[in-house]
Amino acid sequence: MIYIDSFLDYLLLEKKYAKLTIISYATDLSQFHMFILETYDTREMSEVNYPMIRQWIVGFIELGLTHKTINRKLSTLKTFFKFLLKIQAIAVNPMVQHKSLKLPKRQQEAFSVLELEKVSDYFEDVTFEGLRDHLIIELLYATGMRRQELIDLQLSSLDLKQQQLKVRGKRNKERLIPLLDSISLLIERYLQERSVLLPQGSQLFVTSKGKAIYPNLVYRVVHSYFEKVSTKKKLSPHLLRHAFATHLLDKGADISAIKDLLGHSSLASTEVYTHSNFKELTKAHQAAHPRSQGDE
Secondary structure, X not given: OHHHHHHHHHHXXXXXXXXXXXXXXXXXXXXXXXXXXXXXXXXXXXXXXXHHXXXXXXXXXXXXXOHHHHHHHHHHHHHHHHHHHHOOOOOOOOOOOOXXXXXOOXXXXXXXXXXXXXXXXXXXXXXXXXXXXXXXXXXXXXXXXXXXXXXXXXXXXXXXXXXXEEEEOHHHOEEEEEOOHHHHHHHHHHHHHHHHHOOOOOEOOEOOOOOEOOHHHHHHHHHHHHOOOOOOOOOOOHHHXXXXXXXXXXXXXXXXXXXXXXXXXXXXXHHHXXXXXXXXXXXXXXXXXXXXXXXX
C-alpha cells in the first residue's frame, strides 16, 4: 500500500487533483490491491502483469459494470503504473498494451413509416436531378444498402428483367438484392432521362454534368428532403438503412434474411436493429399477452 499512498500524495500535492478525484482513484486502487492479493496472493506491484489486469476487467464485466465505468478504473491503473515506472518501482509497465474497451454506439432512431410517407409528397420528378434524388431515397430505403454501395452502383449492377440488383459491399463481397416493382419502374424512368443526358458512362447515378455522385451529395439529398418532415437532429442516409431493417423486423421478417440483405457478416451486427422503444413494447405486450384480455 506504500506505493498507493505515495501516488495519492503525488496527485494531491504535485498534480493538484481535486479531492473527490483522488478519493475515486483511492477506491479503484484499493479494489485492485485486494484483487491481486486474494486472486494471486501478492502485494507486489512489480509482479503484476497484463493477464492479471485483464482478469480484473473480466470480473467487472461479469458484475455488469458499464464499459465507461470500467474504462475509468483502467485509466486509474494506467496513471498509477506510469507513476511507478517514473519512480523506478517497476521495470515494465503492464498497462502499456492495454486499449480501452469500446463503448457501445448510441443507436439512432430510424425514419418512421409516417415520415417516409410524408417525404414522398416532396418528390419532384419533372427534372433529372429531382428524379435522381427521388430514386436515391427510394433505393436506399427499399434495399437497405450503404451510402457507398449506392455510389458504387454501375449500370451493369442492374438486372431489371430478373428484378434484382448486384451490390458490392465491404471487403468486395457481392450480394443480390431483389427489387420491388415500384422501384424497377422508377429505375426505368430514371434510365431514360439518364440516357439523354449521358449516353455513355458506366455509373448508375450521376450529376447533371455527367460526373459520378459523391458521399456529400447523397447526404445533402437525404437531409434536404427529410428536414421537411422529421424533427430528428441527424438526418443521414444511414437512417434509411436503419428504417429498412427495422420495418422488415416489425413486419415479422426473419432476422437471418435481413442479415443477408444488409450484407452483414454476422447476426450480431444485425441485432442492433432489433431494439424497440418502451411504448412499442408495452403496446405489443398488452395486445398479445393472454392476461391483457381479462382472462383469469
